Amino acid sequence: xxxxxxxxxDNLLWAPxxxxxxxxxxxxxVGLLATMLMVWFERKAIAGMQNRIGPNKTGPFxxxxxxxxxxxxxxxxxxxxxxxxxxxxxxxxFLSFVPAFLAFAIIPLGGDFRNGNGGEVTWFGxxxxxxxxxxxxxxxxxxxxxxxxxxxxxxxxxxxxxKYPLIGxxxxxxxxxxxxxxxxxxxxxxxxxxxxxxxxxxVASQTTITQWNVVSTGFIPFIxxxxxxxxxxxxxPFDLVEAExxxxxxxxxxxxxxxxxxxxxxxxxxxxxMSALIVTLFFGGPQPIAFxxxxxxxxxxxxxxxxxxxxxxxxxxxxxxxIWFRATLPRLRYDQLMDLGWKVxxxxxxxxxxxxxxxxxxxxxxxNIFIVTGSSVVVMVACYLLLQAAFSKSAREREIQGSxx
Amino acid sequence: xxxxxxxxxxxxILVGAVGVITRSHPVHAALSLVLTxxxxxxxxxxxxxxxxxxxxxxxxxxxIVVLFLFVIMLLGVDRVENLxxxxxxxxxxxxxxxxxxxxxxxxxxxxxxxGALHERGEGIIVPDLSTGTDANxxxxxxxxxxxxxxxxxxxxxxxxxxxxxxxxxxRRIKSVEVExxx
Numbered sequence: 001x002x003x004x005x006x007x008x009x010d011n012l013l014w015a016p017x018x019x020x021x022x023x024x025x026x027x028x029x030v031g032l033l034a035t036m037l038m039v040w041f042e043r044k045a046i047a048g049m050q051n052r053i054g055p056n057k058t059g060p061f062x063x064x065x066x067x068x069x070x071x072x073x074x075x076x077x078x079x080x081x082x083x084x085x086x087x088x089x090x091x092x093x094f095l096s097f098v099p100a101f102l103a104f105a106i107i108p109l110g111g112d113f114r115n116g117n118g119g120e121v122t123w124f125g126x127x128x129x130x131x132x133x134x135x136x137x138x139x140x141x142x143x144x145x146x147x148x149x150x151x152x153x154x155x156x157x158x159x160x161x162x163k164y165p166l167i168g169x170x171x172x173x174x175x176x177x178x179x180x181x182x183x184x185x186x187x188x189x190x191x192x193x194x195x196x197x198x199x200x201x202x203v204a205s206q207t208t209i210t211q212w213n214v215v216s217t218g219f220i221p222f223i224x225x226x227x228x229x230x231x232x233x234x235x236x237p238f239d240l241v242e243a244e245x246x247x248x249x250x251x252x253x254x255x256x257x258x259x260x261x262x263x264x265x266x267x268x269x270x271x272x273x274m275s276a277l278i279v280t281l282f283f284g285g286p287q288p289i290a291f292x293x294x295x296x297x298x299x300x301x302x303x304x305x306x307x308x309x310x311x312x313x314x315x316x317x318x319x320x321x322x323i324w325f326r327a328t329l330p331r332l333r334y335d336q337l338m339d340l341g342w343k344v345x346x347x348x349x350x351x352x353x354x355x356x357x358x359x360x361x362x363x364x365x366x367x368n369i370f371i372v373t374g375s376s377v378v379v380m381v382a383c384y385l386l387l388q389a390a391f392s393k394s395a396r397e398r399e400i401q402g403s404x405x
Numbered sequence: 406x407x408x409x410x411x412x413x414x415x416x417x418i419l420v421g422a423v424g425v426i427t428r429s430h431p432v433h434a435a436l437s438l439v440l441t442x443x444x445x446x447x448x449x450x451x452x453x454x455x456x457x458x459x460x461x462x463x464x465x466x467x468x469i470v471v472l473f474l475f476v477i478m479l480l481g482v483d484r485v486e487n488l489x490x491x492x493x494x495x496x497x498x499x500x501x502x503x504x505x506x507x508x509x510x511x512x513x514x515x516x517x518x519x520g521a522l523h524e525r526g527e528g529i530i531v532p533d534l535s536t537g538t539d540a541n542x543x544x545x546x547x548x549x550x551x552x553x554x555x556x557x558x559x560x561x562x563x564x565x566x567x568x569x570x571x572x573x574x575x576r577r578i579k580s581v582e583v584e585x586x587x
Contacts, residue, residue, distance in 0.1 A: 085432070088433075136455045136456075136539065136540075136542070140456070143467075144459050144466075147467025148462065148466065150467065158432065166478065173475050174475065177468060177471055197539055197542060
């Protein structure tokens, strides 16, 4: 009754239990490996963009550099500052590491979603999905996990008992809480079209390229989601949490040894998970690229394995885009960050969501689509003008008072 | 199995709740509150109310307690309080009276309404293969946006009023002073 995997619902047998355990282990190892390779990929790609060579000594192309760094970090001295809150200081790295892995559990990692197959595969005579858990709440689980991830950073900075980490963590909590709203609202457009919360259901609804949510929701929710996700990950250009020029190192300044490694790992793991989530929500996840009836089919590969290949290819694109962001975009100022979140992304995603909802309602009730679109555009422009009026009034008042806040 | 889950969740809730009132450090107290909220979320999952569990974590643990912590850190009250000093001398006896009253009301409510506890209402639709995975969410959405839509909207208006009121009260507009000084 409580089981999240359908295999575990009825009488418990050894084979389903082993399959679920195997999935847990495989997802954990894949997560760790992906993180390791992501760190290497980021260093190598950034080095390329900056005309450097990057890591090249350990293993072929320096691919084992992360492993070497990890082993080195294990043997470093584990410092605990005198003025720190010991219990919370020890707890914080795990609070940021565990959610990073949990969120990976709901990503469909493969399987055949074509022709209405729900991505189910048969392993040892048992039908299952190529994802660790497919809870009924689906993507809400990812939102819940990302809101829990705030605690790790926040408590790390606070428990260090030092000024700069505290500033970093206060920035982090404000940033992550405000961008979560934009993240959730842009997600709502996807859920509106997919009609389900479950991640495998969302993937199954995106068969051809025109049905991919990036196209069918009209691109805006995707852009908002991408920006909000970057802010949620605290990656450049939104990495005010660890702005090294201003804050020494940010929330993790006082951390050393394996505790620091856990934060580092969590950060990259979150990047991988978020890229996979973007692909799942907007780019059809393990679905192959297809136009109408034409499908890019890779010969000789079974359809289920092909899903994993497509997912990997799409995720790689997004990982590269994140690295690209980091190498090219300058960091935002703090007030610019808050303005972008509250004054652009949240109203934008809300307005777009209402537009999509009205379109859907019009199509269901056979209303004249042009009148509905026209009137919703008029309403949106009116809202935009009202918002602008409010902004300029508050800017004028701020000027009189002579303060930023 | 269900009893085991209930036991663990109840233990989490109680330990957290006791922690909130006994820990002398505000941040530790807030973290104990998170433990309690998670326990409640686990109980929701055990009752197949997955959507409520997710919302519990997103809203309470993910936003409200984060704001508590934010305020604690920002105001710099994050140090151990001496629980023996008493800013308001009457508050402890008053608290005892109020909590006894609350216990009395709860006991009275349970004893008079004990019949209702055994009757079963419509209940939550358990999401499974026959109902679809979103049955739970659909049921909740239908009742919020049809039967209880007025209450729902009025609550949201109330929240907006509260937010606007807070902003108005906390923000001192100095423009009048500036103009007179000119």
